[in-house]
Amino acid sequence: GQQVMQIPQYQHVQEGEDFTTYCNSSTTLSNIQWYKQRPGGHPVFLIQLVKSGEVKKQKRLTFQFGEAKKNSSLHITATQTTDVGTYFCAERILQTSYDKVIFGPGTSLSVIP
Amino acid sequence: KAGVTQTPRYLIKTRGQQVTLSCSPISGHRSVSWYQQTPGQGLQFLFEYFSETQRNKGNFPGRFSGRQFSNSRSEMNVSTLELGDSALYLCATTFDGTGSSYEQYFGPGTRLTVT
Numbered sequence: 001g002q003q004v005m006q007i008p009q010y011q012h013v014q015e016g017e018d019f020t021t022y023c024n025s026s027t028t029l030s031n032i033q034w035y036k037q038r039p040g041g042h043p044v045f046l047i048q049l050v051k052s053g054e055v056k057k058q059k060r061l062t063f064q065f066g067e068a069k070k071n072s073s074l075h076i077t078a079t080q081t082t083d084v085g086t087y088f089c090a091e092r093i094l095q096t097s098y099d100k101v102i103f104g105p106g107t108s109l110s111v112i113p
Numbered sequence: 114k115a116g117v118t119q120t121p122r123y124l125i126k127t128r129g130q131q132v133t134l135s136c137s138p139i140s141g142h143r144s145v146s147w148y149q150q151t152p153g154q155g156l157q158f159l160f161e162y163f164s165e166t167q168r169n170k171g172n173f174p175g176r177f178s179g180r181q182f183s184n185s186r187s188e189m190n191v192s193t194l195e196l197g198d199s200a201l202y203l204c205a206t207t208f209d210g211t212g213s214s215y216e217q218y219f220g221p222g223t224r225l226t227v228t
Contacts, residue, residue: 031215033215041221042222043217043219045217095169099215101146106156
């Protein structure tokens with residue numbers, strides 16, 4: 001079935017360093033969603049990308065959808081301790097009248113102050 | 114407006130028992146999806162309800178069931194609990210679960226521990 005993979009599984013960075021997580025699929029993705037889950041919290045929707053090569057920015061976060069729509073990345077510039085958490089990519093599977101969201105395994109980010 | 118609420122927040126049960134979890138969506142949201150989150154398997158889709166009907170189901174055994182009420186509140190039930198059912202159970206809601214309303218809002222989850 002549909003599956004998205006993420007790398008790395010874990011990432012430890014010094015505060016102020018940049019961070020990137022990658023999401024990959026063997027099949028063409030309809031879209032890609034990104035979520036953030038803080039430790040002890042619940043996933044929070046960040047963004048959805050739909051178009052090939054699409055790039056969107058949210059303050060220090062840059063989201064990119066690959067030209068072939070088989071990969072995506074989330075890049076955080078100058079990490080802060082508030083960026084700590086697990087970042088999930090997900091594909092929203094479009095059905096006739098409803099959607100199903102399939103999540104990747106996530107990348108856990110630790111920021112060392 | 115108020116967010117998604119889930120009750121209870123924490124639950125401890127023993128093997129063989131059953132459990133019922135509740136999810137109240139954001140006002141106006143009619144689609145409720147349930148997910149199981151474990152360290153080993155990540156976030157896995159259980160099922161989705163809209164207008165009191167289950168529209169979509171993940172790959173979970175029949176011990177996992179759910180329902181939705183006319184006010185869009187949803188419950189999920191797990192019967193004959195197993196140790197492996199220990200997990201964080203999350204519900205997520207959208208307006209109607211279709212392409213035009215794709216942003217899911219998650220509740221805080223119910224942490225179930227089976228001993």
